[in-house]
Amino acid sequence: MTRLPGPVHLRQVRTGNLQALLVAILDGPASRAELAQRTGLTKATVASLVEPLLRQRILAEDPVVNAGRGRPSRPLRFSDAAPVAIGVEINVRHLAVTVQRLDGSTAAERRVEIDNRRRGIDELIDSVAGLVSATLTESGREPLGIGLAVPGIVHGDTVVHAPNVPALTGSRIGERLAAALGMPMVMVDNEANLAALAHLWPQRLAGDDFVYVSGDVGIGAGIVLGGSLFRGGSGFAGELGHVIIERGGRPCTCGSYGCVEQYAGLHAILAAAGARGLGALHDALRQGDTRSRSAVNCAGSALGTALASLINVCDVGTVVLGGGYATLFDDLAPGVRAELGSGVLAAVRRPVTLTVSPFGRTAVARGAAALITRRCCLAPELLSATVPSADGRSTTG
Numbered sequence: 001m002t003r004l005p006g007p008v009h010l011r012q013v014r015t016g017n018l019q020a021l022l023v024a025i026l027d028g029p030a031s032r033a034e035l036a037q038r039t040g041l042t043k044a045t046v047a048s049l050v051e052p053l054l055r056q057r058i059l060a061e062d063p064v065v066n067a068g069r070g071r072p073s074r075p076l077r078f079s080d081a082a083p084v085a086i087g088v089e090i091n092v093r094h095l096a097v098t099v100q101r102l103d104g105s106t107a108a109e110r111r112v113e114i115d116n117r118r119r120g121i122d123e124l125i126d127s128v129a130g131l132v133s134a135t136l137t138e139s140g141r142e143p144l145g146i147g148l149a150v151p152g153i154v155h156g157d158t159v160v161h162a163p164n165v166p167a168l169t170g171s172r173i174g175e176r177l178a179a180a181l182g183m184p185m186v187m188v189d190n191e192a193n194l195a196a197l198a199h200l201w202p203q204r205l206a207g208d209d210f211v212y213v214s215g216d217v218g219i220g221a222g223i224v225l226g227g228s229l230f231r232g233g234s235g236f237a238g239e240l241g242h243v244i245i246e247r248g249g250r251p252c253t254c255g256s257y258g259c260v261e262q263y264a265g266l267h268a269i270l271a272a273a274g275a276r277g278l279g280a281l282h283d284a285l286r287q288g289d290t291r292s293r294s295a296v297n298c299a300g301s302a303l304g305t306a307l308a309s310l311i312n313v314c315d316v317g318t319v320v321l322g323g324g325y326a327t328l329f330d331d332l333a334p335g336v337r338a339e340l341g342s343g344v345l346a347a348v349r350r351p352v353t354l355t356v357s358p359f360g361r362t363a364v365a366r367g368a369a370a371l372i373t374r375r376c377c378l379a380p381e382l383l384s385a386t387v388p389s390a391d392g393r394s395t396t397g
């Protein structure tokens with residue numbers, strides 16, 4: 001026997017409609033009639049959803065556009081005055097903050113090169129809070145919340161493992177930062193996961209199934225399946241750097257041997273090339289230095305070997321290279337492609353697309369901010385809670 005569904009609460013319907021409307025506007029400015037088409041909602045419903053958002057200055061109307069025949073329209077878009085999301089990246093040798101509008105555009109950003117390896121948690125939180133306050137003030141906007149990216153494994157609201165910035169291990173840094181800044185919404189996740197999210201929200205730049213690979217000292221991966229990040233049971237999914245490509249091979253910081261990080265991590269590449277940094281390596285490659293060329297070729301093959309194993313397990317069609325790998329992409333890609341072509345079983349039916357992240361070194365902070373903008377678009381009551389209406393009354397959307 002089929003049970004009939006119970007009555008659906010009107011508020012849930014309205015929330016669902018608001019979600020659809022906000023997501024539709026992410027595809028670009030549009031008139032009410034176009035938004036009705038994009039969402040499948042009636043024009044009357046769109047109009048009733050739009051008015052409170054205009055009063056709250058979450059949306060704004062552009063000047064009248066005369067599109068030939070028919071009534072002139074006024075495209076709606078996210079307002080420049082709308083509240084903003086803050087994306088924070090704590091990394092081994094830098095801190096970065098980006099202030100992002102709901103449409104994903106950047107309102108302000110700052111980056112400080114600083115060695116965080118031996119800093120204590122209090123000192124780290126003070127630095128981050130100071131950088132966030134300065135960047136937010138520069139943007140002149142109200143904050144929705146903070147997304148925080150850390151170079152470690154996050155489970156629940158605790159950083160459970162952060163070998164390169166040890167002060168983070170065991171910390172509930174989200175709670176600490178929320179208290180320090182008096183900002184209730186702080187969400188924390190792993191850096192590679194958030195860099196992957198930057199390619200998923202607000203625009204889907206790599207489809208619904210892809211792996212984002214960040215190449216730094218370590219190698220991390222953000223795995224996106226069916227349009228969602230795959231974190232695994234305890235947050236350890238995507239530890240691509242510790243896929244073993246040579247049994248009994250080079251010792252790794254994780255205690256194992258033969259991990260791909262020891263062959264294709266940036267430290268390994270620079271050591272093999274005899275280069276001091278990425279800039280020097282880049283220059284040497286351009287000058288035809290054979291040692292550098294060989295180091296990068298070997299790293300590309302090693303990375304491709306590990307990626308082929310990953311793809312044989314999860315069958316994604318696209319790999320996005322970011323972080324330091326974005327800088328080396330042209331030199332690294334041939335070696336990676338060769339291994340993907342020969343090692344991925346599905347490649348006979350569908351070759352794997354290998355591409356470079358368009359965001360360079362800003363991907364992590366952008367993805368951290370996207371954690372907040374996505375949350376607010378999918379739970380629009382959070383937007384209404386943050387914003388007083390333009391006429392001073394509290395308005396619920």
Ligand SMILES: [Zn+2]
Binds near residue numbers: 242252253257259261
């Ligand atoms: Zn390892």
